[in-house]
Amino acid sequence: MMEWTSYADAWLGRAIYEHGLGLLLLVAFVSSIAQFRALLSSTGLLPIPAYLKATKFWARPSIFGARYSDAIFLTVAWIGAGLAALTATGLTARLPWWAHTAVWAAMWLLYLSIVNVGQRWYGFMWEMIICEATFVGIFVGPASTTPSTLVVWMLIWLLIRIELGAGLIKLRGDSCWRDLTCLDFHHETQPMPGPLSWHFHHLPKPLHRMETAANHVVQLVVPFLLTAPQPVRTWAALAIALTQAWLVLSGNFAWVNFLTIVLALSLVDASVFGVSAPSMTAPDPAAQGVVIAVAAVVLVLSWWPLRNLLSKRQRMNARYNPLLICSSYGAFGSIGRVRREVVIEGTADRSLSASSQWLEYEFYGKPGDVRRRPPQVAPYHLRLGWMLWFAALSPAYRIGWFERLLARLLHGDPALLRMVRVNPFPDGPPAYVRVRLYDYRFTTRAERRQSGAWWHRDLVGTVNDPRRLREPPVRT
Incomplete structure (x- = not known):
């Protein structure tokens, strides 16, 4: 009782x-x-x-x-x-x-x-x-x-x-x-x-x-x-x-x-x-x-x-004091109809041309290779993978860190590369990187049987034009 x-x-x-x-x-x-x-x-x-x-x-x-x-x-x-x-x-x-x-x-x-x-x-x-x-x-x-x-x-x-x-x-x-x-x-x-x-x-x-x-x-x-x-x-x-x-x-x-x-x-x-x-x-x-x-x-x-x-103007997640006691919580007040992904690519070519070979970086937990099955990650939290999902939604989510991410890849920063699932440049950093935006969708059952792919993707456009290293090397 x-x-x-x-x-x-x-x-x-x-x-x-x-x-x-x-x-x-x-x-x-x-x-x-x-x-x-x-x-x-x-x-x-x-x-x-x-x-x-x-x-x-x-x-x-x-x-x-x-x-x-x-x-x-x-x-x-x-x-x-x-x-x-x-x-x-x-x-x-x-x-x-x-x-x-x-x-x-x-x-x-x-x-x-x-x-x-x-x-x-x-x-x-x-x-x-x-x-x-x-x-x-x-x-x-x-x-x-x-x-x-x-x-x-x-x-x-x-x-x-x-x-x-x-x-x-x-x-x-x-x-x-x-x-x-x-x-x-x-x-x-x-x-x-x-x-x-x-x-x-x-x-x-x-x-x-x-x-x-x-x-x-x-x-x-x-x-x-x-x-x-x-x-x-x-x-x-x-x-x-x-x-x-x-x-x-x-x-x-x-x-x-x-x-x-x-x-x-x-x-x-x-x-x-x-x-x-x-x-x-x-x-x-x-x-x-x-x-x-x-x-x-x-x-x-x-x-x-x-x-x-x-409140009719309910906030989804709100903190009311710095000790995080009695906060407000909520999730997915809106749902996306299309999946957008930023894909970071690099090339070793010092002089860019139409024939330059661009290779993709892949990050843990984030869709990249269309033939790779989405992994089980939870309860572990891949913070960079989550923020890259947000980065595809709006430029506002890229402020303050995304440019540094590109710079670190050009530097070949070891700490960052440990968070990369596939580094296409194992022998040294690329000369240039660029960022492209893709629409991803799950394959249909027929597409899956035919190709073995979990995803289908279409190029939407370019987020960042090719850029090269201009900063001094980052000390780690």
């Missing part, structure tokens, strides 16, 4: 939350380590030192505001990865409440510090969600104590904002969500298709209508059932988790679907399945006091996302 201060049957959800979120935090920290040199280091595409000089500390609070170096960044990320690994294995849950709280607070502070200097590379909703989920994790308590009812309600409110925000932005956005035709395009035009996306795209159109309608029910109706007593809450949470699993199969959206599954399963009541709670002690009075105080703060901060949910 649920009491005001504690909720014993939430022990299973708490265990899922700790292990699941710990694992996803490990992925997040490791992806930061692997992509740091090319994207954010002192010689990266968007260097952190320059950003810190142009940004006030309280606008984007971060450990790096006090002191920054590339070595400090990597130290922060490795410490975070280590703590996340301990949490994923369950070791953190065995600690006393104060030590458990300290570990979660450290993970939150470390990853928030990275996100707040991550600029475009960290401007995605799943970065915001994982920060807020980790903040809530500070107060879940170790496995030896009874979970707090107030923390359970913080998780319910977070999941409602994720699901309801996504559902409302769809209804208020693209008309294809209202006439149930969005999935005729979405599997093909989504930022990073997965191995099964071709098959999802070719499902019968009536099934696409059913998918879209079911999505509306899960995002617009089911979230309210999370506030109902058990067992209704558990079945609502399982419905959300099942829908998110479907999204995992149909595309690569970093860890957002996995994280939403973890949040949903954290609300499962073990007693619904006839499983008794293990022996636990009451939370420490000091810990209870902290949770009550934090719940009061969350209640006050909830005014802004609640107002956004009710």
